[in-house]
Amino acid sequence: MLSAMKRALARYFPRTTEYLRAEREAADQLRKPTPRAKKPANGGKAKAAGTRKAAAGDGPAKPEKPADEGIYAGARMKATEAQLQAMRERVAQAVAAGVVSPPSDEQWAMILGRAPLTRIFAGAGSGKSTTLVLRVVFMLCHMGVAPERLTVISFTNASCAQLREQLLKVLAFWQFPFDAAQARQCVRTFHSAMGTLAKELLGNPRWFEQLDDASAGELDNPLLAGRLRPAQQRLLQQAYQDCYAADADFRERVHDLLGLPPLPAPAEGQPARIPKAPLDGFKPAGEFTPLPLFEAFYVQAGFMESIGIRVDRLKPRALACSARERTFVEALAQFWKHFEALLQQQGLMTFNAAFQRLGEVLAKGNGLPGEALAPFCHLLIDEFQDISPQIVQWLQALHRGLARQGEAVSLMAIGDDWQSIYGWRGSSPELFMDFDRHFPSKGKTKKSTVLTLETNYRSIEPILRDGEAVLEGVAFKQAKGSKAFKAMQPGDHGVKLVSRFDLKTCLPELVQEIQAQCAHVASRTNADRNPVLLLSRRNEPLRQIQAQLDPALPVRAYSIHRAKGLQAEVAIIVDDCAPPEKHPLRNALYAHSGFFRNSYDQAMQDESLRLAYVAITRGVSRVIWYSNKVQGAVEVLARRGHRE
Numbered sequence: 001m002l003s004a005m006k007r008a009l010a011r012y013f014p015r016t017t018e019y020l021r022a023e024r025e026a027a028d029q030l031r032k033p034t035p036r037a038k039k040p041a042n043g044g045k046a047k048a049a050g051t052r053k054a055a056a057g058d059g060p061a062k063p064e065k066p067a068d069e070g071i072y073a074g075a076r077m078k079a080t081e082a083q084l085q086a087m088r089e090r091v092a093q094a095v096a097a098g099v100v101s102p103p104s105d106e107q108w109a110m111i112l113g114r115a116p117l118t119r120i121f122a123g124a125g126s127g128k129s130t131t132l133v134l135r136v137v138f139m140l141c142h143m144g145v146a147p148e149r150l151t152v153i154s155f156t157n158a159s160c161a162q163l164r165e166q167l168l169k170v171l172a173f174w175q176f177p178f179d180a181a182q183a184r185q186c187v188r189t190f191h192s193a194m195g196t197l198a199k200e201l202l203g204n205p206r207w208f209e210q211l212d213d214a215s216a217g218e219l220d221n222p223l224l225a226g227r228l229r230p231a232q233q234r235l236l237q238q239a240y241q242d243c244y245a246a247d248a249d250f251r252e253r254v255h256d257l258l259g260l261p262p263l264p265a266p267a268e269g270q271p272a273r274i275p276k277a278p279l280d281g282f283k284p285a286g287e288f289t290p291l292p293l294f295e296a297f298y299v300q301a302g303f304m305e306s307i308g309i310r311v312d313r314l315k316p317r318a319l320a321c322s323a324r325e326r327t328f329v330e331a332l333a334q335f336w337k338h339f340e341a342l343l344q345q346q347g348l349m350t351f352n353a354a355f356q357r358l359g360e361v362l363a364k365g366n367g368l369p370g371e372a373l374a375p376f377c378h379l380l381i382d383e384f385q386d387i388s389p390q391i392v393q394w395l396q397a398l399h400r401g402l403a404r405q406g407e408a409v410s411l412m413a414i415g416d417d418w419q420s421i422y423g424w425r426g427s428s429p430e431l432f433m434d435f436d437r438h439f440p441s442k443g444k445t446k447k448s449t450v451l452t453l454e455t456n457y458r459s460i461e462p463i464l465r466d467g468e469a470v471l472e473g474v475a476f477k478q479a480k481g482s483k484a485f486k487a488m489q490p491g492d493h494g495v496k497l498v499s500r501f502d503l504k505t506c507l508p509e510l511v512q513e514i515q516a517q518c519a520h521v522a523s524r525t526n527a528d529r530n531p532v533l534l535l536s537r538r539n540e541p542l543r544q545i546q547a548q549l550d551p552a553l554p555v556r557a558y559s560i561h562r563a564k565g566l567q568a569e570v571a572i573i574v575d576d577c578a579p580p581e582k583h584p585l586r587n588a589l590y591a592h593s594g595f596f597r598n599s600y601d602q603a604m605q606d607e608s609l610r611l612a613y614v615a616i617t618r619g620v621s622r623v624i625w626y627s628n629k630v631q632g633a634v635e636v637l638a639r640r641g642h643r644e
Helices: 002-012 017-028 043-056 081-096 105-111 128-142 157-173 180-186 190-201 230-246 248-258 293-306 323-345 351-364 370-376 389-404 461-473 503-522 539-546 584-593 600-616 633-639
Strands: 117-122 150-153 378-381 410-415 449-453 495-498 532-536 555-559 568-574 619-626
Touching: 081 105, 081 128, 081 157, 105 128, 105 449, 117 128, 128 150, 128 157, 128 378, 128 410, 150 180, 150 190, 150 370, 157 180, 190 351, 190 370, 230 248, 230 293, 230 323, 248 293, 248 323, 293 323, 293 351, 293 389, 293 584, 323 584, 351 389, 370 389, 461 600, 461 619, 461 633, 495 633, 503 532, 503 539, 503 568, 503 619, 532 539, 539 555, 539 568, 568 600, 584 600, 600 619, 600 633
Parallel strands: 117 410, 117 449, 150 378, 378 410, 495 619, 532 555, 532 568, 568 619
Antiparallel strands: none
């Protein structure tokens, strides 16, 4: 019976051997995430879709099973008691000198950890950045790891710059020779790290994502990128026009999608006259705004690649979706061939294509230069909850390649599924919660060491409890808690909800409230260095409010996505918490990828609540939430009696 189940799973979900291994061991998994419901919203549908794929012969090719599935050694990394004691003593001296804050017991467990595979759930405000820096210091200064064999990966160039600054400061106290150039090599984004390998293994390509970017330098994380720049749009439009002119089936699908009449048949004996491709806006169900078709293709293709689907290998018949969505995918696949050909002609490559190709090169493992891979022997990855399946596949190939060369590799992944907010770009907290499926260890347990940083050093307890309350509706999350370190003072409060708020008519009173909060923080002793954060899911409300504020006021305005990692004494949120629309195409893609237990719709429902949690936990001693409609997280807060 069990063997039959294994064969069925291998047949229907053959994405990675790690995933299959975990399915075989799921019964004895020691630290299993706690879903709210027994079954995800699309559990049965995903399996049915897999059955249809197999019957039609359209499923992804089954990967070859490696001889040894485990990547990470079962034995602990070498560190003597003398080294551990030396680190503790030097940290005590650094604390006395005001260089660092004294680590807690849970932070010491991360700093001195010896497991080659470690997963750390680090809650909001848990001091993970300082702890991460001290972990690097311990590895370099006391364990004897060479700087050129260690890489720290952070989310954006901005967060990397902050970590580099901290690292240089602390290493200077240790009197360890380490300069700014070494810091830039050591601390990078995923895309910057990928770029260094692309120079060595892919011929140093030019990047489509950097077209028309005057400030292009070190590769940054494109998750925070805005609209396409003109040069990118021109190239996409050219590929669209080329495909439209060359392919009658594509023209038919374009007209079908846009609701346009078919092109008239040419007169007898006359060649067909092909006009310019239509640029009407198109909005797939579930998206917010219409886009020209070529841009809609690019957005959805990027999502497909992020969740581990190769556009050039995708069979639209394999997707469990409507005829309209299938027509869109068929047209997208035709367009993508022309787009990739145009990129090749111009010597360009996308970030996603580079991750894919590097994964293939690393998997083959023939003649890989050891010096190019050496910096990735020891990886410490921050914000792991926002990782995508594509990055998982790249990391797997990278560390397997090093392991084949006889290198002892280690991975420390730090994240918080409660703060995962980039699912709309292909990221998923499921990959962090199902970590052992994707990053298998050798030895008896084949499990990662799991640590938790529970203490929150940022926010008072009422804010933490309100933030956790909005997470109660999340269907799939890690069971954990948080403890407030900061004591309350008179006037502190959790979320104060102001409902029936209309920005057009109530803007003057909001401006007065912001001014009052700035005055409150100015009168407060030991206040946070950032007095007020103004947050919204969208940028437009922020622009309207800022236009009415005195520029001298100590107010910083950010979208909630960009505010992650920031804090202020008072957080003011202006958001209606609108529920996400259903997205049938991405539901089908989620099921097809084989990486997820959730449907995309459920993932986005969960993410809307996690986004609210991130916004709330930016506040130190006060949070004020302005909302017109009582829905989503706002409804949860209203039920808790926070309505003003």
